[in-house]
Amino acid sequence: MREASELSTLAIREASYAAAAGEGAARVMLRCATLAKITDKPGQILRTFVSPAMNEVHRTMRPWMEAAGMAVGMDRAGNLRGVYPADADADMPRLLIGSHLDTVPNAGAYDGVLGVLMGLALVESLAGRTPGFAIEVIGFSDEEGTRFGAPFLGSRAVVGELQGALLQRIDHAGATVGEALREFGAAHTDAVDASLAPGSGAYLEFHIEQGPVLESRNLALGIVEGLAGQSRGNVVFRGRASHAGTTPMRLRSDALAAAAEWMTRVEAIASRFENAVATVGEIEAEPGAVNVIPGFVRCSLDVRHPEDSARDAAVRAIFDEAHVVGRRRGITVEAEQYHEHPAVRLAAEIVAMAERAAKRAGYATIRMTSGAGHDAMVMAPHLPSAMIFLRNPGGISHHPDESVAEQDMAAGLHAGLCFLDEYAAWIGKKEGGQHA
Numbered sequence: 001m002r003e004a005s006e007l008s009t010l011a012i013r014e015a016s017y018a019a020a021a022g023e024g025a026a027r028v029m030l031r032c033a034t035l036a037k038i039t040d041k042p043g044q045i046l047r048t049f050v051s052p053a054m055n056e057v058h059r060t061m062r063p064w065m066e067a068a069g070m071a072v073g074m075d076r077a078g079n080l081r082g083v084y085p086a087d088a089d090a091d092m093p094r095l096l097i098g099s100h101l102d103t104v105p106n107a108g109a110y111d112g113v114l115g116v117l118m119g120l121a122l123v124e125s126l127a128g129r130t131p132g133f134a135i136e137v138i139g140f141s142d143e144e145g146t147r148f149g150a151p152f153l154g155s156r157a158v159v160g161e162l163q164g165a166l167l168q169r170i171d172h173a174g175a176t177v178g179e180a181l182r183e184f185g186a187a188h189t190d191a192v193d194a195s196l197a198p199g200s201g202a203y204l205e206f207h208i209e210q211g212p213v214l215e216s217r218n219l220a221l222g223i224v225e226g227l228a229g230q231s232r233g234n235v236v237f238r239g240r241a242s243h244a245g246t247t248p249m250r251l252r253s254d255a256l257a258a259a260a261e262w263m264t265r266v267e268a269i270a271s272r273f274e275n276a277v278a279t280v281g282e283i284e285a286e287p288g289a290v291n292v293i294p295g296f297v298r299c300s301l302d303v304r305h306p307e308d309s310a311r312d313a314a315v316r317a318i319f320d321e322a323h324v325v326g327r328r329r330g331i332t333v334e335a336e337q338y339h340e341h342p343a344v345r346l347a348a349e350i351v352a353m354a355e356r357a358a359k360r361a362g363y364a365t366i367r368m369t370s371g372a373g374h375d376a377m378v379m380a381p382h383l384p385s386a387m388i389f390l391r392n393p394g395g396i397s398h399h400p401d402e403s404v405a406e407q408d409m410a411a412g413l414h415a416g417l418c419f420l421d422e423y424a425a426w427i428g429k430k431e432g433g434q435h436a
């Protein structure tokens with residue numbers, strides 16, 4: 001039973017959360033606009049792994065983080081990390097809040113940076129008060145994989161997976177990941193280690209939804225309970241290139257016509273599997289002339305599903321269909337999957353805490369599976385993780401028209417403040433359990 005005085009203190013604090021969240025949201029909005037001006041390519045937003053623009057983002061964010069009372073450093077993977085300390089005598093597991101600072105080419109102003117700035121705004125809302133545990137805000141150096149064609153370099157470093165062949169990948173200028181990091185000053189001896197601090201307790205990521213679901217449901221916030229698994233592959237169709245004017249229709253082996261027929265089947269097959277999405281996003285046709293029948297076509301394939309077995313079945317059905325179309329048309333088909341990432345389920349306890357936090361803040365939510373990959377996907381196997389999605393007007397992301405409403409940022413921050421209370425109670429219970 002809570003004492004009446006304790007209850008009223010709680011009520012006052014929760015009322016102050018709404019006000020703090022409103023002020024924080026205004027700052028997040030302004031800062032997103034400030035960071036959107038920092039780019040590697042004038043005329044559009046582009047920030048890649050350890051690029052000059054990334055360096056300027058760090059120089060811009062450091063004073064903000066330091067003013068909030070955080071000790072700020074860059075780790076060996078170029079991640080910007082700020083730690084808001086716990087009480088000197090508190091030895092509670094720290095809470096990590098993060099997302100990424102890099103972008104795709106011609107990006108919007110919110111994908112990634114929003115989650116880092118929300119973490120910072122939550123720390124600022126504490127106004128020097130300690131919640132009894134440390135909070136680490138992380139701005140990952142790479143999530144999109146724009147520079148090196150391999151995603152999640154920042155978070156993979158934190159969980160100890162940035163090593164070996166990954167460090168040897170080269171960018172368009174011929175620099176390796178390792179060389180790029182040294183040039184950025186990240187491999188400097190003063191740099192802190194990229195690994196997780198011992199005693200890290202959980203990871204929370206705020207992110208723009210990058211889809212239309214929350215808007216269609218008229219909700220500000222969504223609780224992510226899992227991230228879809230993903231398969232990537234290539235399907236190659238080999239026919240016979242020949243003259244477009246002299247080869248009768250019945251004597252052709254048109255690789256592109258076969259690919260086109262298969263592509264409409266990809267759409268149909270994916271629709272048969274509930275919650276599956278499948279996309280052919282790239283076509284290469286050779287020789288590629290207006291008056292030559294295409295003899296060679298390569299199509300990319302991207303398939304995602306919350307359940308790995310269903311994704312495997314969809315990929316198999318799509319590949320089988322390519323062979324069926326090829327046999328009927330006398331076209332040779334080669335299909336291969338070259339990349340696969342299993343589906344990730346987020347930690348049920350932390351997801352429930354995020355859900356309760358949003359409810360306490362006064363926001364109805366739905367549970368969602370993210371079709372996009374996020375840093376939480378890499379963190380989740382190593383640290384109990386949750387994600388909170390913010391409504392994305394028009395579902396437009398990876399595009400300059402991407403937007404987030406300030407009031408939805410306030411909703412996220414209010415839920416975030418309540419999440420800090422949930423987290424304090426959770427680690428308190430865990431510690432209590434350990435000592436019992």
Ligand SMILES: [Zn+2]
Binds near residue numbers: 100112143207
């Ligand atoms: Zn993102």
